[in-house]
Amino acid sequence: MAEEKKKQVAKKASACAKSGKKIKVTQIGSTIGRIDVQRKTLIGLGLNKRNRSKVLEDTPFVRGMIECVKHLVIVEEAA
Numbered sequence: 001m002a003e004e005k006k007k008q009v010a011k012k013a014s015a016c017a018k019s020g021k022k023i024k025v026t027q028i029g030s031t032i033g034r035i036d037v038q039r040k041t042l043i044g045l046g047l048n049k050r051n052r053s054k055v056l057e058d059t060p061f062v063r064g065m066i067e068c069v070k071h072l073v074i075v076e077e078a079a
Contacts (some may be wrong), residue, residue: 009060021058022078029072043069
């Protein structure tokens with residue numbers, strides 16, 4: 001059962017990566033007073049200071065990370 005789930009997630013990720021969609025993630029909130037998981041998630045997204053932006057592939061993995069810190073970031077479509 002777990003292997004099937006992993007295959008489904010990998011299939012979705014490869015489909016999103018092939019589409020070539022990009023999103024721009026901008027950090028708007030500080031990590032001061034936040035739990036360690038949120039700090040590490042921002043670092044994983046390539047952000048570590050307010051008002052910094054990063055253009056990333058639009059994959060389910062990135063979307064999951066953004067969901068954890070959605071109150072600290074703004075997500076836009078990349079041009």
